[in-house]
Amino acid sequence: MIGRLNHIAIAVPDLEAAAAQYRDTLGAAVGQPQDEPDHGVTVIFIQLPNTKLELLYPLGDDSPIRGFLEKNPSGGIHHMCFEVDDILAARDRLKSEGARVLGSGEPKIGAHGKPVLFLHPKDFNGCLIELEQI
Numbered sequence: 001m002i003g004r005l006n007h008i009a010i011a012v013p014d015l016e017a018a019a020a021q022y023r024d025t026l027g028a029a030v031g032q033p034q035d036e037p038d039h040g041v042t043v044i045f046i047q048l049p050n051t052k053l054e055l056l057y058p059l060g061d062d063s064p065i066r067g068f069l070e071k072n073p074s075g076g077i078h079h080m081c082f083e084v085d086d087i088l089a090a091r092d093r094l095k096s097e098g099a100r101v102l103g104s105g106e107p108k109i110g111a112h113g114k115p116v117l118f119l120h121p122k123d124f125n126g127c128l129i130e131l132e133q134i
Helices: 016-025 064-071 085-098
Strands: 006-012 032-037 041-047 052-056 076-084 115-119 128-131
Touching: 006 064, 006 128, 016 052, 016 064, 052 115, 064 076, 076 085, 085 115, 085 128
Parallel strands: 006 052, 076 128
Antiparallel strands: 006 076, 032 041, 041 052, 115 128
């Protein structure tokens, strides 16, 4: 059911400083900031040869990233995103196996313009999982 790793998301307390570190220190291809109001974040994608990194910064007072950064002021890995062929079929299968889908359970459009869902970290060894339909 699960496909390739699409990206690893890292919550950061300073988006520009983090982007500069990956661009200037590590020589990575760093994209432009992109606001995602439906998810309460501003993101920057970093292209790697085999996957992407997604830098996350809070957008608005209700951002879920704000709470993460309050608990982890230096930032840290927030989630991993895996690709799936059919997000509704994946959701239904996971729910039948007892996994909890966060939010309403209905996919939202993510930063790549594709449907996404998030799975509860307590069901996946403490790791928040994002599924993205390809």
